[in-house]
Amino acid sequence: MPDASARAGDGRSPQEPPVVEATGVTKKYGPTVALDGAGLTVAAGETHALVGRNGAGKSTLVSILTGLQAPDEGAVSFAGRPAPRLADRDAWRQRVACVYQKSTIIPGLTVAENLFLNRYDRGRAGLIKWPALRRRAAELLAAWSVAVDPQTPAGDLSVEQRQFVEIARALSFGARFIILDEPTAQLDGAAIGRLFGRIRDLQAQGVTFLFISHHLQEIYEICDQVTVFRDARHIVTAPVADLPRAELVAAMTGDAAAADRRDGTRTVDAAAPAALTVSALTSADGAYEGVDFRIGAGEIVGLAGATGSGRTEVAETVVGLRSASGDVEIAGRRPRPGSVPDALAAGAGFVPQDRHYQGYVPEMSVADNGTLSVPARLGRHGFINTQRRDAIAAGMIENLEIKTPSPYLAVSGLSGGNQQKVVMARALADDPRLLVLINPTAGIDVRSKEFLLDKVEQTARSGAGVLIASDELDDLRVCDRVLVMFQCRVTTEIARGWQDHELVAAMEGMDLNA
């Protein structure tokens, strides 16, 4: 940070050098060009958005800005002064901090210890003074109004609390420039609201943010400036207010693909046989109660609700990941409750909530992951016919336009959007009668998202019923109707053509007509 004399007034004076300036940054990994002469300038006190599709070079830029990697060419400066040496971690931490999507806290240690890791208060004899450390942690958390007990094991924190703790830790190093890498990806609407409130508070106290997100709506809500990267290059930097949504999407994708081109003309055959019937479903652990609904063949039904509303749990019950009292009937068959194989055999295809955790086996190949749920089609008596597997995999790669150099590449080597396509391919592998998707587009880029949602519509047209459990408005837009869950019950049903605010209000439990 600049010294006191340079920080005249409120910390937003235009004469002040930019908090961070990267110019002509090039970074290559072997033959891959991750950044090609890209640059970024963030002025003090603003909240600056960095957007781009997966593979646009955002992550590489973040690792260069946080001093984890050195650029091959180009320079980075903080407040007008050149960046410190890579080895000087302390100097970097005083200038910039990053809250990554992947947690950088240590789950087994307490919050207090995480905050002051490797910079403990030490008494005589060099031993750590735990009471002093806890006191300092409590003071730090209180100073930035983070309501977390410093004695809690960090692994017990929610995603939201973890982010606040990481922000507090960054501030305690003296950094007043914080990079948030997709902070909202794992948060529900209410938590996002609180996060944004916190960002505004800190911004008023002179903290500068670089905000990375796939959700364009959030950028319009919280950011002052936006920079777009595409294919390792800097495309545009503009005030958010001067860049309409369509232009922003165009800058990201390189073509004029409209963000909202969902047709409203789909019709549903009301007489179609049921793909899914759920009646009086009540979970044993109280996650939801008395859920009834029916999905006809060819119909897309959304299950909306905030995190904790029970939407995810209902969808997981349908595919047998959880058991509950009540009936689930998939395409006329009643799978044994709590049995995933039975649900799949009845004709369900499933895209689970968190692809990293339940979606795929990272070190297995695209072909193996794609065919994981259809062993019977790979050969007889449990032996795998590799030719048949490769033929199925080739079909999947073509059908879902998975960008992979080879079906034998481990899934962990793909971008997020393509990983999700592999998971989707597997769900579609057995031509399901019912497709169940939970947060299908979380953390993937705009174009992959459009593509996957198109696939969902295509699947429905081919006669399958689709259930999408999500709180993502773009996911729900493809649905013929949306069931909204609030506090463990289905409270509202909204037909296609809703306005954003109606649905959000229903998810938050507000009644706009009252």
Add this chain to the structure above:
Amino acid sequence: MPDTALAETPAAAADKRLIGGRIPLARLRDLALVPAILIIAVVGQIVSPVFLQPDNLLNVLQTMSETALLVLAETMILIVKKMDLSLESTMGLAPGVAAWLVVPVGAGHGLGLLPGGWAIPVTLAVGALVGVINAMLIIRFGLNGFIVTLGMLIVLRGALTGISGGQTFFHLPPSMLYLGTTEWFGVPASIWICLTLFAVAIVVLGWTSFGRSLYAIGGNVDAAKAAGVRTDRVLWIVIVTGSVLAALAGLLLSGRLASVASAQGNGYIFTVFAAAVIGGISLNGGKGTMFGAFTGILLLFMIQNVLTLAGIPAQWIGALNGLIILAALIVSRITGGKVQD
């Protein structure tokens, strides 16, 4: 879920984790085995009035002291999310090499190359060398620690068989016998050494930044690096120290038995892992305390002692030991409440 968690007032959250407002629950888990140890003491006393006699208790402590040092070493290594299987054969080879070089020609396979005073330095140096080779392969060259130390276990065991011709070294010099046989203030030296090293380890792991960096590395190595911990250096120190401790344990055992058998240490590593896991050390790194590990090994040896006092035939002790380990795991699963990993 996050909604409710955040809505909680800090005070309410604190109430749940502090019993009587003083002791954090995490601390209590370290004490989970203490009731079990007390129960075994009572049972032991019922089985045989000899059990709580000071002589018998010192006997338990002395027989466990060598294994306990291995537990100490393995605990450090497990906390940083590594594994060292070769500790048990280091325990045999290190004093074995010393005996080989020191024991005079004519008595077994001794070479008689060095005077007796060199025995202890040679033992510790062999331990350090094994540690350096392990650390180099695992950290410097990035090989899989489990397989590296498995290979090392076999190599070292074979080397001991090679230099000893499969026979036992006798006629050890007085310096090698000293630590295993002498008594300080009426208590065997090996007990003093074992308890002192555990006390030191408890303080280092709980109250120094070096010790805490072990937990940081085991919990999330990237986060530890980002916090400025020199992770490679810490790992080197841990692995080399572990091997030196194993050599020291071997020295104590050789001293107590006044010999180095060619199979010295064989099979110890299973007891060591069992004691560590029962004591609350996670095989996935970053969890558990040195005190917990100590209670783990103490419990195992107390139960063995009670069985011996109860007159269980020696042939059955092995099977019972295995059952004890399984039972202790089940008990700690019930008291700990969490799925073990």
